[in-house]
Amino acid sequence: MLARDWRAGELRVLALALFVAVTAISSVGFFADRVRQALTREAHQLLGGDLLLVSDHPWDASFRDEARARGLATADATTLISMARAGGGTQLVGVKAVSEGYPLRGKLRVAPAPNAPDAETRDVPAPGTVWVDERLVGALNVKPGEALELGDATLRIAAILTMEPDRGVQFFNIAPRVMMNRADVAATGLVQPGSRLSYSLFVAGERPLVEGFEAWAKGRLARGESIQGLSGARPEIRQALDRAQQFLGLTAMLAAILAAVAIGLSTRRYTQRHLDGYAVMRCLGASERRLFALFAWEFVLLAAVACAAGVLAGLGAQALLARIAAELMAAALPAPTVVPALQGFAAGFVLLLGFALPPLLQLKNVPAIRVIRREVGAPRQSVLGGYALGLAALAALLVWQAGDTKLGLYVIGGFTAAFVVFAGVAFVALRALASLSRFASLSWRYGLANLRRRSRANTVQILALSLGLTAILLLTFTRGDLVEAWRAKTPVDAPNRFVLNIQPDQREPVAKFFAANGLPAPEIYPMVRGRLTAINDRPVRVDDYENDRTRRLVEREFNLSYMADLPAHNRVVAGRWFGREDLERGALSVEEGIAKTLGIKTGDRLTWSVGDQTFTAPVTDLRGLDWDSMRVNFFVITTPKLLDGFPASFITSFNLPDSGAAAMNRLVGEFPNLTVVDMSAILRQALSIMEQVIRAVQFVFLFALAAGLLVLYAALLATQDERVQEAAVMRALGASRAQVASASRAEFFSLGFLAGLLASAGAVAIGYVLSVNVFQFPYHPDPWIWLAGPALGLVAVGLNAWAGTRAALRRPPIAALREA
């Protein structure tokens, strides 16, 4: 029967829908999977490897051996702070001694001379040589080829170091970088008992291997040793990655929803076309069970073939996609995993069962009497109830695809709400429109009357159309708005330098230095290191927390600050900022994220130990802050009196224009104890990752868009038979082509306009929910969306109306009349 139906062309539309659905899902899945892998790897560049182990003493050889035994690459780096000397001058430098192979992820870039064009290199400094920061060249007035003294060793400057991928991670690069070969460390004599050094062990390789090693190493860490995974990297980078994955997840989900709609619609059409055949077979004595089995097998067989073909096509499509993306994406994409293929296959079957089964089951209700009375046993228009199973399956699939329950549920909620609201509004609007038909011309009257007369069928159509359009708008306008909002979060004039370690008596002179050098007056914040020891008098113990990040937070010292006024770039999200009474008695303000992690609420009393003293104060508010702002942020702020007496250093951040490097050297020359951290490189890296993410999302989005257009086609194809038939009757009765076309245009125009308008409303609503609840940034919908929705609706139905009317008019009327 499959072959017969196929020959008759009955299954082609359905198979195409399924094929395209699976192709869309799996190619989005494959590509998203690869992009996700690439993004993760890109972020690993910030670590210099897939995993970074840091210790305050040299790593035991067993770690390195174990990693190598597991087939992983390793590299070492030792960092320390020292003074470099050249030509009588001295300069505090951040020394990084690296082994061959460093960095395992990302690339170093070097230039032969200051201001010369730089290039990537796979090497590390040769023994006896160093690569230095351009800032050091200015500070010590040295140039490549000259000597630099480090401790007891004299090394030759071989190149200018312009890019160091993992610079952002360790907050240690306080001074110009000097990179040297690890073999020369002993000769410098800088490694002495008591000297502050940091030993990094970089590990990289295939993900499961890295994960295996991480698990192995975790259990063997001694005091002073830690593992920095991605979650240990800067929170702003982590946030960017999370959002990127959410965007990709969202895009994949929309493809799945669109596929469901397309499959439901094409099966309906299939069912309608098979009513007669089914009735005849019933008539000829086939049992209901046997017939159902016949159809079920046909569908399962079809699904298997279509899914397999879809997965293969998806694989091909994503390869093509990746090739296009490769031009724009700096990172080469890793090979796809097998998971998206399985996902695509499973998704195809879930969609088929969920959305093809309900209309197919209606065939069971077709009585044999239909052979005689054709009007008997037509499928009911409203089959929403029948799709309950399908919707549930789709929901599960979406959550699975999204890999994020919250995001999945939001989108499902959004679409369900849209479903109910759209259906209600469409039904009412159709009736209202039709009541206007009295005042319209003949064509419009027939078009509008058709809307009302087919109001249930049209409601289903508008629903499908507006859901498809909602997805498209969501991905064009809403995505654009969200991306804009995201981009705007890191403004061009964001601070790019942090100055640490400002002593209390240096505040005034530093501020004066800024003013004298034409730099904006810095906001200087006090910083006191303290450890959280108790929450509501209950001691805080590492073992009370399971989450790694929480454990790390509890273990380490917090940078506490104190101030009377709320920083302008912070906002109170719970409770209220310090009042007069609080300032008198002492109070705390805690960042909302860390409060959630540690389970702190307003009103809780926190005990801190600073140096050898402790103090306890209540939390009066929780603060929301924006890590992307690159400004100085504190997890915990106290009222000034609480920390007044403790030794504090001060910190500030500011935006240094590109021309200001010399001023920085003067600043460090004047205040040798200051440490200036250059954030611009980190910022550049973060921005470049965001750019890549945006591009990746755009590419993935093209696919969902294609799936959306297919839905529109399927939706309009669903009533094609009826329209061809009606056009033939009208033609037989003497209607001209123009009259038939015009009546159909009027109907389609209203349909498209209404669906588009609903889609605009839906996209704005979903975008709002997503931005506020998931991505957490303000959303300002582009007002053009209200024009774009209806316009898109008109274009979509316009093309279909044109194609449909053409099909209806091309055939001689007798052909359509005979088929009836």
Next chain:
Amino acid sequence: MQKNPDGAVVRATGLGKAVPNGDATLVILQDIGLEIMPREAVAILGASGSGKSTLLGLLAGLDTPSSGTVELDGADLFELDEDGRAALRKRLVGFVFQSFQLLPPLTAIENVMLPLELGGDPRAEEKARLMLERVGLGERLRHYPKYLSGGEQQRVALARAFVVEPKLLFADEPTGNLDAATGADVIDLLFELNAEQGTTLVLVTHDEALARRCNRQVRIAAGRIQS
């Protein structure tokens, strides 16, 4: 438009229809010549597959022939384009089909109004209502086809056909989908209306009794006129 000198409403000359069938050509109709005079009632008789419905489609300009010509009221149908033929049908022709061919989204009265409105008749609704009352469906004006019995649907189709007072009525097995009693009622009504309006009737049927109610019987077998 050329007036026909001898007054024939329908004139088919050398009419043939063949369709490709694999490598061969399947001849459905061959060399049909037929003249139908005003107010004549002609039955086209033939077994299933004899080509009688195809002939009706060609005579009404719903399909195009492989050879030959059809003149309706002196106008050569196939010299006109589709729209020209549609305009001619609007002016001259009414239809009754075996499967009724009512538009399901339209109510009974809207189905009857359709051809009047296509002609731009401002009194469409009034005329449609009167016509439906004439066929005995005055109580069911606002019913949709699916809520009407087969007999009632065919009455609506008759009302739709006669409401424009066509010069020529084509009926394709009008009782084919009805039981004998209902069919007889519908046929009685059809002949009544035909007589009232003086319409030329071309009726395709395989029912000899029904055919005998017409002035003339034309028999088709294997694509050719027999008598």
